[in-house]
Amino acid sequence: MPTPSIPRCELHAWRAVEAHAREMRHVHLRDIFRSDPARGQRMTQETCGLYLDYSKNNVTGESLSRLRDLAEACDLRTSIQDMLNGRKINVTENRAVLHTALRNRSNRPIIVDGRDVMPEINAVLEQMASFSRQVRDGTWKGFTGRPIRNIVNIGIGGSDLGPMMACEALKAYSDRRLTVRFVSNVDATQFVEQTRDLDPAETLFIVASKTFTTQETMTNARSARAWMLDALKDPASVARHFVAVSTNTAEVVGFGIDPANMFGFWDWVGGRYSLCSAIGLPLMIAIGPESFVQMLEGCHAMDQHFATAPFELNLPVTLGLIGVWYNNFFDAQSQAILPYDQYLSRFAAYFQQGDMESNGKSVDRAGRPVRWQTGPVLWGEPGTNGQHAFYQLLHQGTKLIPCDFIGFCRSHNPLDSHHDILMANFFAQTEALAFGKTAQAVAAEGTDQALLPFLVFEGNRPTNTLLADELTPYTLGALIALYEHKIFTQGIIWDIYSFDQWGVQLGKVLAGRVLQELQAPSSPALQHDSSTNALIARYRARR
Ligand code: G6Q
Numbered sequence: 001m002p003t004p005s006i007p008r009c010e011l012h013a014w015r016a017v018e019a020h021a022r023e024m025r026h027v028h029l030r031d032i033f034r035s036d037p038a039r040g041q042r043m044t045q046e047t048c049g050l051y052l053d054y055s056k057n058n059v060t061g062e063s064l065s066r067l068r069d070l071a072e073a074c075d076l077r078t079s080i081q082d083m084l085n086g087r088k089i090n091v092t093e094n095r096a097v098l099h100t101a102l103r104n105r106s107n108r109p110i111i112v113d114g115r116d117v118m119p120e121i122n123a124v125l126e127q128m129a130s131f132s133r134q135v136r137d138g139t140w141k142g143f144t145g146r147p148i149r150n151i152v153n154i155g156i157g158g159s160d161l162g163p164m165m166a167c168e169a170l171k172a173y174s175d176r177r178l179t180v181r182f183v184s185n186v187d188a189t190q191f192v193e194q195t196r197d198l199d200p201a202e203t204l205f206i207v208a209s210k211t212f213t214t215q216e217t218m219t220n221a222r223s224a225r226a227w228m229l230d231a232l233k234d235p236a237s238v239a240r241h242f243v244a245v246s247t248n249t250a251e252v253v254g255f256g257i258d259p260a261n262m263f264g265f266w267d268w269v270g271g272r273y274s275l276c277s278a279i280g281l282p283l284m285i286a287i288g289p290e291s292f293v294q295m296l297e298g299c300h301a302m303d304q305h306f307a308t309a310p311f312e313l314n315l316p317v318t319l320g321l322i323g324v325w326y327n328n329f330f331d332a333q334s335q336a337i338l339p340y341d342q343y344l345s346r347f348a349a350y351f352q353q354g355d356m357e358s359n360g361k362s363v364d365r366a367g368r369p370v371r372w373q374t375g376p377v378l379w380g381e382p383g384t385n386g387q388h389a390f391y392q393l394l395h396q397g398t399k400l401i402p403c404d405f406i407g408f409c410r411s412h413n414p415l416d417s418h419h420d421i422l423m424a425n426f427f428a429q430t431e432a433l434a435f436g437k438t439a440q441a442v443a444a445e446g447t448d449q450a451l452l453p454f455l456v457f458e459g460n461r462p463t464n465t466l467l468a469d470e471l472t473p474y475t476l477g478a479l480i481a482l483y484e485h486k487i488f489t490q491g492i493i494w495d496i497y498s499f500d501q502w503g504v505q506l507g508k509v510l511a512g513r514v515l516q517e518l519q520a521p522s523s524p525a526l527q528h529d530s531s532t533n534a535l536i537a538r539y540r541a542r543r
Contacts, residue, residue: 158271
């Protein structure tokens with residue numbers, strides 16, 4: 001562990017932000033805009049096809065400047081370079097953190113343990129491209145000689161959410177003759193429902209697991225193999241219908257998958273940061289290698305921007321610091337991501353893992369309990385559906401929930417006036433959240449006095465708006481890298497390790513012990529607490 005640094009909350013720069021935030025808490029966005037009417041044009045940043053308007057936040061130039069001072073005091077600049085250059089910043093697992101190398105389109109050498117990782121990355125990308133082309137053009141045949149029509153990815157967490165999100169996001173670019181599905185839950189319902197209408201002779205399973213030991217994934221993979229063998233009756237069929245994405249060759253071979261059909265990656269790719277590795281194989285098959293590379297280009301452009309842009313023009317740093325502002329100095333407990341694009345329906349779920357698994361930590365990098373808030377609860381759903389569900393609380397509830405609105409100028413499905421209607425809602429919501437509706441405005445409409453308090457909208461609800469021209473592979477890549485680096489920025493400010501996940505490991509261990517008790521032939525002596533003992537006994541008696 002590194003030498004303990006001064007706790008973040010004792011830094012002069014932290015206290016300066018804190019003191020300033022105390023003043024800003026009483027300032028309404030209406031007043032901020034009144035005294036600074038040009039902020040809507042000025043408080044914007046544009047890069048990699050993304051336009052960010054952060055003017056509807058309770059911040060002034062001074063707030064941002066103090067937040068940037070905090071970033072400097074936390075050594076964010078050096079930390080970014082450390083990550084990009086392959087230093088082992090994931091200290092508790094003794095690993096480098098190099099998802100940025102996976103999309104390093106400049107191909108500059110990146111050295112880990114004395115070796116340049118780029119040749120291996122390029123080789124796997126080539127292997128993926130060649131395989132994807134064969135599946136897409138039908139030269140990869142199933143065991144009975146028929147081409148593959150269905151791809152089923154079996155993986156969970158980081159080996160599921162990224163490709164699932166991106167396959168949905170880039171559906172407009174996908175080959176519609178192929179069906180791509182995802183099985184993650186160990187609940188057999190998902191496997192059964194996702195495969196019930198598929199023909200095994202035309203189905204390819206991608207077993208995606210970094211460790212190839214994850215209970216859920218291996219259980220689903222074994223059921224998939226049984227499903228295939230039940231139909232095709234020959235163990236030799238496995239080689240034509242199963243490929244693996246993993247770092248664990250021994251386990252892949254043990255499962256019966258030909259190592260020639262294994263796509264490798266490396267321990268310096270974290271699960272939730274692995275979409276640009278071979279974990280992206282289902283996406284590459286769906287959209288083709290060229291579009292996949294476009295996505296990598298978008299990520300790389302944002303990586304470059306993060307590495308080189310001064311903090312005042314740096315999108316991930318700006319989003320990260322604004323998030324810190326509300327999380328640590330305005331007591332906000334959560335953060336919503338609200339994409340106004342149906343293709344991004346899984347985007348918030350993807351970054352729910354990205355953010356909460358990375359920054360849901362409570363000791364600092366020296367192992368001391370933190371005395372400040374770390375990662376927020378991250379959540380969200382696409383608009384406009386959310387407006388008819390939870391926006392009530394955003395507008396009139398007692399909680400402060402900063403929101404990111406993401407929208408596009410052009411739709412892939414320009415049907416009648418749908419897109420204008422969608423975007424009218426998009427713009428109207430951030431306006432209403434910021435400025436609300438005063439009692440005078442309500443009264444001016446001749447409203448019954450008794451109803452007046454219920455119809456007032458206090459406003460002063462902060463939002464960021466991200467507006468891009470169109471949801472392309474490149475734009476998606478830029479968006480992904482933007483949020484990844486926002487998480488990184490915040491992890492550094494909070495002085496936590498963002499790239500381990502010991503909380504996930506705990507669940508993996510505990511379930512193993514209970515499973516033995518559930519499967520014991522006669523009632524085992526249960527040694528849990530009285531609640532857990534009684535629940536297990538009831539389940540055993542009634543299943
Ligand atoms: C991600 C986490 C976790 C992981 C899954 C699947 O960062 O570590 O979500 O991706 O537990 O692990 P495997 O890929 O090893 O099956």
